[in-house]
Amino acid sequence: MTTVQSPAAPVAAIRPKVVARTGLYAVLAANVAVVTYFFVQAGFASNALIVLGRLAGLYGALLMAFQLVLVARLPWFDRRIGMDRLTLWHRWIGFSLLWTLLAHAVFITFGYADSSGLDPVNQLVDLAETVEGVLRAVVALVLIIVIGTVSARFARRRLAYETWHFIHLYTYIAVVLAFSHQVAVGTTFVASPVATGYWWTLWTVALGSVFVGRLVLPLWRNWRHQLRVSAVVPENDNVVSVYVTGRDLDRLPARAGQFFLWRFLTRGRWWQANPWSLSAAPDGRSLRLTAKAVGDGSAGLRHLKVGTRVFAEGPYGAFTTMHRTRPDAVLIAGGVGITPMRALLEELHGHAVLIYRVTTDQDAVLYDELRELAHAKGAELYLVTGPAEPDRLSKAELARLVPDIAERDVYLCGPPGMTRGVLRSLRELGVAKAQIHHERFSLAG
Incomplete structure (x- = not known):
């Protein structure tokens, strides 16, 4: 074979993945230190179980906020780490969050039961009835337990993605309920104006990241580029390529090796989001995906009509x-x-x-x-x-x-x-x- 070598691409001295991963670890470690400092500054309760329960609750709140950042699909992190690894970290931190919040509930309940002389069950009922925000916290914990259960490997394999995703959306309700509980009874939350400002900033950044990455950015890009199907080309009996065109595609920051979550806006498909890779390097004029018929979503691609509107989230992935x-x-x-x-x-x-x-x-x-x-x-x-x-x-x-x-x-x-x-x-x-x-x-x- 005759070879014509292309000039070698320059290799970065510091790997982008290392920079992004180290940055995330450093941010988490710094926030752990800040949370611990505010906890100590607020003073300790006389009961050791209550002390441990409050500290577990604070770390649980921090992990919950960090979870939101991991799944916000922020382009800078996604291009350097990849959605698959961010999702894996989200999964393991999610299980850590579950055990941390369980520890918070158990330590707090048993700590107050030890002081009041009530049994743990009656103590929990008393707290839920008499202390503002506790009932909301109990509901949030129940939601997180359910979500953690359906995210376990044995359950996840038995659920369709759409079902799993719908259940997972209740995480946002749990986040709001947990935050309202923290605002209502969190000792360190109101310990000082600085502590209050810190927690408000943390939750604003976490929820704002999700709002921007999962809603604002996809809506903006799709409004800007106005994607439509321009051609449907069968490659063989069960593989089809779909060509998509739009406005200003040269400004879409897509690279070879990345994928989009594709929604084709027809009556039976608009609610389905399928992850398909680009099968040709973006050229600023069109995008191409190629998929094998392994389910209803991919099998129906060959029946798409030219001109069909497309809603694409992305590009995603660090496979570049x-x-x-x-x-x-x-x-x-x-x-x-x-x-x-x-x-x-x-x-x-x-x-x-x-x-x-x-x-x-x-x-x-x-x-x-x-x-x-x-x-x-x-x-x-x-x-x-x-x-x-x-x-x-x-x-x-x-x-x-x-x-x-x-x-x-x-x-x-x-x-x-x-x-x-x-x-x-x-x-x-x-x-x-x-x-x-x-x-x-x-x-x-």
Whole structure:
């Protein structure tokens, strides 16, 4: 194959992902310190259980605010960390929040019961009836327990995304109820004007982030760009590409490797949001998504009519060339995971090797485009076919196809089983973690 090398892209000295992650950790640690300081400044109750309960409640409030920032889909963090990892952090912090708030309720109830001589159940009832805001806090805790239960892995797998998402929206009710409880009876909230200002600022930033990232920014971008379907092109019997055009698309900050949450505004589809990657690098004139028919949402794409209005949230994802660490790259795709790789290959500089894993030649979506693009870019393209067995992309096979793989960035996208197998092979080949880029294109972990 004749190769024409593109100039290598400059590699950042400090990884954007490290900067963003360190920034989030630093902000959380600083706020923990501030909350602890205000707690100590407010003074201690005579009962140790009440002291522990109040401290757990304050940390729970802080975690709840941090949770909102993680799911606000703020572009700066999303481009550097990725929605999948932010969602994973949100999940684990959510379980920490649940246990923290349970500890708050248990310690407070038993602490006051110890002082009053009532049993814990009657003490909780007495607090709910006599202390302003406690009943609202109990309702908030019940909502968070329900949400935590349906978010557990065993339950999440049994729920449709729309059902899970609807239940999860009650989190915002729980947040409002918990905040009103804090305002009503929070000792440290009213300990000083500085403490009061701090908590109001914290909650304003957290709720404001959600309002801007989840509502204002998507509405603004869709009003500005006026997206519509311009063409629907079947790629084979169960894969279809949809072309979308609009106004001023050169000002839409989308990059190859990212995805949108697509809503096609027809009678039966407007409420469905599906995460589909761009299958071509954005050129400022149109966007293209390519999807396999695996459910009602994707199967109905081929029936879309030209001119259909589109509401797209995004772009989202850190699966981009922003995170390059080496001049050359390897792209490993499985099945319809080729779609973001097709776009990345178009944008990548430096020498690239694309390994495309499918069951049969007929499953190789966009293969003609890939061959033409690889030839134009001077890239190497390998089509690996056969049954879905782990050894098809084993350590030995990857080393044979790309002998210098440990010196390259590796972009990986495919079915979970293939992804796990390839990640294991990459570790055995000595590919540094910082050089491996993979992302789940999904709405929830």
